[in-house]
Amino acid sequence: MTVVASFVVPVHPHPMLAPESNEGYGRLRAAFDEASARIEASGADLLIVYSTTWPSIIGHQIQADPNPVWNLVDHDFHELGTMHYDFDIDADFAHAWRDAAEGRGLTARTVNYHGFPIDVGSVVSLSLLNPGNRIPAVIVSSNVYANRTETTVLAKSCLDAAAAAGKKVAVVAAMSLSNRMFTRRIEPEEDRIHSLKDDEWNRKILQFLEDGRLEDVGQLSRTIHHQIRVQKVVAFKPMWFLSAMNDHRNDLTGEVLAYEALHGAGGAVIHLDPASNGRGDKEYDEENVEVFGGDRNVLDTDSEEQDTEDAPAAHPAPASNSGPALWDPVEGEDAVNTDTAPKPVGAYPHARRVGDMLYLSGVGPRQPGTNAIPGGPIHDGKGQALDYDIKAQTRAVVQNVERVLKEAGGSLENVVDVTSFLVDMDRDFAGYNEVWADTLGKVGPTRTTLAIRSLPTPIAVEMKVVAHLPQ
């Protein structure tokens, strides 16, 4: 298990600099101390901070100064004093994370500059959660333009790097819940959540998290953003990051250690333990993305001109805009053909029966009727590579095999031998293999998997299937 504990913590300096000035700030401080003790008890050997008070524009930035030292003064609350910091950063991990992020299509860079202004959320959380630099830490920015896909993939790249380094990770999202502050200075004893509506939404979020429903909160991010967030950035992202770090689970063990007002904003310290709460996971309905395909450039009228030259394009090209012409399946005495399977790209039937044996023509993922490719085509009409989902393609292949078998009066159970063709073995074998294990792997046919240069349509996987189907 890579992630051994996750925390939500507030970003304001009050619990660090003025815990005695208000009972609520004091309770937040005590909760920080409790969270710190739990991180120590978790056995984590790396602390990851995703900070909403570190905005970035050129992709995500990852702190890689091994020993940043400075004095930070808050832009608003400078009268509370100075936050001196002196942190130990795991620069090797920062570089590995950047490489993993780039490997998944993201723009990312490390920053290692004397005097780089580390943000208040990171300084407060590292100072209070990791006193004396007990374990090394890494901080990542929150890109102002990033949405769910980019934020989710950022987390997955962090998991890639952590798994490769054998790290046990404690993850911290430095964030407010509702983030509207009073716009005039108030006395500490006057502090309260800015509005009843903000308070109600905050409590709803806390209840979900206490029930361990992290992915559900992630799915509510856009709603939460509209309801209780000052529209400073594009979206309410930290729950996407935190949920992806926890495999999009909804059955974590959650505990709210404190919830208080910070100059009107909602500040909470929350512990999410990966132990299952036993209440069962729940479904979710947003895509579980693996790679970032680049900006969609929705504002560009001319698709020739790309803002992001380095990122692979991800224009959702209709699958039917390219590839060879479609044929009606060849009819014949022993032929098995069906409208429920995609049309051939040449003169051949879907399958042919010889005694008790059924030989299928190569089956790909294209969908009958629409010719669409689940998981997306591997390149566009101009041959430019696109991001695609091998698991979705493989599942679609198996479904098409099943359709042809059904037409012949059989099912997947009848498959005895499969030859699979992949156009990118390195990229796709694992995903293909996972779907296989869930489907044909349970039936138990013999299997051979080959890497080939290309297939006639923009697909990544095809199967040649032989079935034993007594009449």
Next chain:
Amino acid sequence: MGGGRIVAGCLAPHPPHLVYAENPPQNEPSSEGGWEQLRWGYDRLRASLAEVDHDVVVILSPHWQTYVGTHLLGLEQFEGFSVDPVFPNLFRYTYDLTIDLDLAEGIHAEALAAGLDAHMMRNPDFRVDYGTITTAHLTDPEWSKPLVVISSNRSRHYYSVEVMQEMMAELGRATKKAIEASGKRAVVLASNSLSHRHFTTEPEVPEDMSHEHITSHAMHLWDMRIIDHMVNGRTKQLLDEMPEFTDQAIAETDGGALTWLLHALDLPEYKATLHGYGTVIGTGNAVVEWPAWRHQEGSA
């Protein structure tokens, strides 16, 4: 003292790239130039301001972002090291600046009197924002004048452009009043870009000008429209269009600096001088001067 007045107001944006391109001794990174159109614009602005006798420079920068009222630097001197959090590869600048504390206190008092929430920032460890440093450097690389530095209240984000404009109109009038009461001649600088959509990637060599252009035609049209208002003295129309401009061009006018400046200048109907225009990582930047002194009696 009498005779205090604003002798010039300028739109003086703060892309750190321009400082980087100049290779001044205060900045650590070094470059092979770049963004010359804008830098030549700043050359012309500096030459123009050199003709205007002034005692103090007042700056409002969108990168000292405050949510709880408006803040002013409140100690006589600040020194430190400014690192741009977005472009740390380009801007790591050692600064040492002097504050005109009397005028800062005067503006603070006038802002409070106008009903605004205002605070003096007196923590000596405070790091002055890179927008202020960049604008101050580009207008006066010798740092020869004391400054007054005002934060950008984020009322645009908390409420709307309209609320931001009302607050910044008050702050602009308060600034004008305080300057007049001080007896000093002030140059007032709004440190912001116009259209502000960035590219999200940076070329290998940041100063590679073959990559530099506006992010979209719509952004260009907005920038040209706003500049046209400025150089033809249509301040009221500019302010009327500020909500659409700020939203549609994602303009850095959201920080309130330009609205503040135009009110401090008392909604000028005379023509502003465009010293330069150029894009920086896709954002539109204009260097513009309102030569108020030419329109004041008995001044030269």
